[in-house]
Amino acid sequence: MSEATTDVDFERLERIVEADDETFKEELGAATEGLDDPAAIDELLVEHPDAYEALSVRIATVEDPEDLADEDPAALERAMAVLYGGMARLSEVSEDVREAVTDDYAVNWEVEGYDLGWHLETDAESGRIDGGPGLLDDPTLTFIGSLDVMLSMTGDPDFNGPLAFIQNEFEIVGPIQQARDLDSMMAAVRDNARDMA
Template sequence: MTDDQLVARIEESFEKDDDELEEELPELLDEIDGQTDELARENPELVAKILGRMQEMDIASFVSDNPETADQFQDLLWSGVRVLAENDDEVSDQIDETITVNFEADDCPMTGHLETNETEGTVTGGAGHLDDPDLTITGPADTLVGLITGGVDPIQGFMQQKYEMDGPVNKGTKLAPIMNSLSEKATAPQ
C-alpha cells in the first residue's frame, strides 16, 4: 500500500504554482522513488494529475537544473504509462507489433526509451537508450514529454516538425495510435 502521507504530500504539491512545484519536485521524486509502480496502480488519478502538471512545466529547464532527478522523473512517467497499458484492453489491443524507440532531447540532457511488446501487449519505457532501436525521436524535452502525456499529437507534431523521427515511417504510424490512447488514458480524470 502506498504511504498515505506521500499521497497527501503529492496532492498538496498540486496547490503550488509552477515555480514552487519545480523547486519541490526533486525532493518529492526522491520520496516517490521505489514506489512508482505501486503509486500508479493504487492511485491512477494521482498519476494523471502529475502527468497533467508535467505538461505545464518547462521540462528542459527542470532537467538541466536537476539532472540527478531526470531519471526519477522518467521512472514516474513510464510507470504510469506501463500500468495504464497493463490495465486497459483498448490500449493493449492496439499493440500488434513490437516497436523499440529511443527519445533524445535536443535542449537538455534527457534520454529515454519505449518498447511495445506484441506478444505481451505491453508498453515499457525508462531513462537511457536501447541498443539498435527501430525509431529514434529527437526534439525539445517538452515535446517528447508531450508525446507521452498527450500535449503533442504524434502525427500532427511530426507534420509540424516539432520533432524528428529516424527510422521506418510505418513503425511511427503504428506507434501513433498507441501513444494517443495512452495519453488519453493518462490524463483522463479517473
C-alpha cells in the same frame, strides 16, 4: 493490484501537480523521492490515480522545462521512470491496456543539448509495455528534438505530432508510418489506463 504502504508523500505530489510551474519545478524532486519503487507505483495507481495522470500531463506541459533539466535532472528522470513504470504496471494488470498494445516497438526520445532521453518497448504478443529513462542501443524508431517538444510528446493532450513534425519541431529516425501507428496505439493505451482510474 494489492494495496501498498510506502513512505512517499502522496499529498505533496497531489499538491505540486496542481501548483504553479515554478513550485512544480522546485518541488518535483522531493515530491517524487522514492516514487520510482514498484510498491510506490502500485500505491500511486491504486490510491492516487488522478495524481498519476496529473503528473504525466504536468511534466509534459510545464513552461521552461530546461530550468528543471538544469537544476534537477534527477527529478526529471525520476518522473519519467514513474510514468513509464506506471504504464508497465498497468499493462500487467489490465487486459484492456494489453489489448491496446498492437505492435512491437523499440523507441527512443532523444533530447537535443542534454544528456537526457527515455525509451519505450512494447510486445504485442504479451501486451507488455516497458520503458523509462535512458536510451536503447538499437531502437527501431527515434524522436529527436528539444526538451519541451520531447516532453510534450509524452503526455500533452493538446500536442499535435503530425503538425509539429511538418513544422520541423522534431526529427524522426525510422519509418514515419511506424511513428503514426505508435501514436495511435499509445492514445488507446492512455484511454484504457484512464478507464482504470
